[in-house]
Amino acid sequence: MDQQTAASIDSVMLNFSPTSLQVLNAILAIVMFSVAIDLKLSDFRKLVTHPKPMVTGLVSQFLLLPAVTFLLVVLIAPQPSIALGMILVAACPGGNISNFLSHRAGSNAALSVSLTAIATAGAVVLTPLNIALWGGLYAPTRDILQATSIDPVSVAITVGLMLVLPLCLGVWLNTARPDVTERLRKPMQWVSMGIFVAFVVLALSANWANFLQFAGAVAVLVILHNAIALLTGYLSATAMRLNHQDRRSVTIETGIQNSGLGLILIFGFFSGLGGMAVVAAFWGLWHLISGMVLALLWSRKAAIS
Numbered sequence: 407m408d409q410q411t412a413a414s415i416d417s418v419m420l421n422f423s424p425t426s427l428q429v430l431n432a433i434l435a436i437v438m439f440s441v442a443i444d445l446k447l448s449d450f451r452k453l454v455t456h457p458k459p460m461v462t463g464l465v466s467q468f469l470l471l472p473a474v475t476f477l478l479v480v481l482i483a484p485q486p487s488i489a490l491g492m493i494l495v496a497a498c499p500g501g502n503i504s505n506f507l508s509h510r511a512g513s514n515a516a517l518s519v520s521l522t523a524i525a526t527a528g529a530v531v532l533t534p535l536n537i538a539l540w541g542g543l544y545a546p547t548r549d550i551l552q553a554t555s556i557d558p559v560s561v562a563i564t565v566g567l568m569l570v571l572p573l574c575l576g577v578w579l580n581t582a583r584p585d586v587t588e589r590l591r592k593p594m595q596w597v598s599m600g601i602f603v604a605f606v607v608l609a610l611s612a613n614w615a616n617f618l619q620f621a622g623a624v625a626v627l628v629i630l631h632n633a634i635a636l637l638t639g640y641l642s643a644t645a646m647r648l649n650h651q652d653r654r655s656v657t658i659e660t661g662i663q664n665s666g667l668g669l670i671l672i673f674g675f676f677s678g679l680g681g682m683a684v685v686a687a688f689w690g691l692w693h694l695i696s697g698m699v700l701a702l703l704w705s706r707k708a709a710i711s
Contacts, residue, residue: 442576487681513654636661
């Protein structure tokens with residue numbers, strides 16, 4: 407990255423109107439609801455009797471990945487806004503696309519959906535905590551956090567309203583009216599995924615010149631970071647001796663982050679800070695590619711075996 411690009415990526419603010427932010431909030435709520443209608447309270451009770459895969463996935467997502475990301479940031483020392491973008495993405499829970507990919511990969515889809523749901527609920531506390539902890543330990547990102555005066559409570563409220571509320575509504579509906587959720591399940595999955603991708607593309611189009619200018623600066627880092635995230639999930643699941651289906655689920659859940667939530671936090675609390683926004687946006691595009699490739703490879707291996 408040349409010095410001019412490096413200097414500007416830490417100062418540029420991408421455009422994202424309050425109306426667009428509200429629309430993205432609503433879209434992510436719909437996406438979370440589409441995940442939640444696959445769940446019942448009994449699914450959560452199973453976690454008490456068979457907790458190891460779930461605990462492994464949560465530790466991999468919320469403890470190991472942020473710690474490994476911090477080490478990567480210290481080692482490579484990218485521009486501060488890029489570094490904080492990496493830390494923020496690592497602090498987000500798994501994205502809903504992980505459930506679709508887990509199904510395609512022949513993994514434990516029920517574990518994937520449960521991990522997404524539990525991680526989303528836990529993100530109310532753990533996401534702002536990880537951003538504040540790891541961002542505060544690295545001096546360049548600590549300066550950004552102090553300058554923006556980010557309030558962990560405000561982040562927790564944003565995450566709670568956007569993700570946990572639709573999660574609870576989805577579980578309630580699936581418990582009270584499973585006939586309704588059965589009809590909604592497949593259409594909701596495709597519709598929610600489609601409108602989310604379409605919205606991200608439209609949002610990027612308003613900042614296309616900036617995105618093209620800076621995407622090259624973060625591409626290698628994001629690809630490396632995503633590969634490390636997937637590897638972290640796989641190694642942690644292997645260390646805990648999970649079966650191959652659970653191992654695949656933990657790998658995908660760790661490597662497929664909710665970049666949409668990341669974008670909302672960046673535009674809502676960091677004024678669309680350039681390096682952060684480009685990292686989250688590029689991650690959102692790249693993890694679809696890496697996830698689909700991995701799911702395809704695993705699905706072929708399952709078919710052969």
